[in-house]
Amino acid sequence: MPVTVQIYDAPKSGHCHRVRLAASLFGVPHTLIPITSLEGERKGAAFLAINPLGQIPAIVDGDAVIRDSNAILIYLAEKYVPGSGWIPDDILARARVNEWLSVASGVMFRGPNMARLIKLFGKPADHAEAVAVSQVLFKMMDEHLKDRTWLVGDRPTIADIACYSYIAVANEGDLDIAPFSNIRAWLAAVEGLEGFVPMVRS
Missing domain, CATH: 3.40.30.10 (Glutaredoxin)
Known part of the structure; x- marks a missing residue:
């Protein structure tokens, strides 16, 4: 086996x-x-x-x-998958990927993740604060994605994987991504990748 x-x-x-x-x-x-x-x-x-x-x-x-x-x-x-581009070879592009990994573990955690934990699982925290953090994140990401398909460079990287999941289920935290057309296009691009598996929804 x-x-x-x-x-x-x-x-x-x-x-x-x-x-x-x-x-x-x-x-x-x-x-x-x-x-x-x-x-x-x-x-x-x-x-x-x-x-x-x-x-x-x-x-x-x-x-x-x-x-x-x-x-x-x-x-x-x-x-x-070494050398495949999921982690860029270029040092600046790798730094950009690392920036998004930090977003995924920081702002993403305090925003969309926290809003979802509060609404779905009753976590005792401030939903209004989580919404405010999420809105700042969504506006930044939507602006960043206005002229690009992926978060870093011209192909998907682990940055896209790290940032996808909680935004895909943002509605479970009473968050609305409908106004953010570039984020929605990016989600669709991730979902179109060969081998994509969806986030389990509640």
Whole structure:
């Protein structure tokens, strides 16, 4: 039986969807291992041996254990599709990709992700603040995408993977992307990629 990458996954997590999407787009053989309970499986000894912080996603690839969705994107791209353009060769383009990875782990987390957590899962946080953060992000992204298909360069990169998931389900956080036509065109471009797998909706 072929060796596959084990992905510790929660179906409705955008962070986990990034990893599932990358594995599918890159053609990486993988097995999904669902970890769905914050106080159960994530805090159990078996999973804490994989990630002592009890956070998902995480992957196991042979002897390698990689934690954090953006770190996993970089690892999968560099190991399984080197030289393919998912991580640019040009140093400035790589820096631009890294900027978007920071957006995905910062503003994206505090905006669309937080709005969704509040509305879907009852997280005790300020929805109005999450909406305000999201609006700043959406306006910036829509302006950035006005003359381009992808976030960096003329082909998809891991930046597009990292930023896709929570914007694709923005409506679940009572966020409206209808006014942002360039973002909607970008979402459609990502969804048109061979190997695309959708974010699980609630």
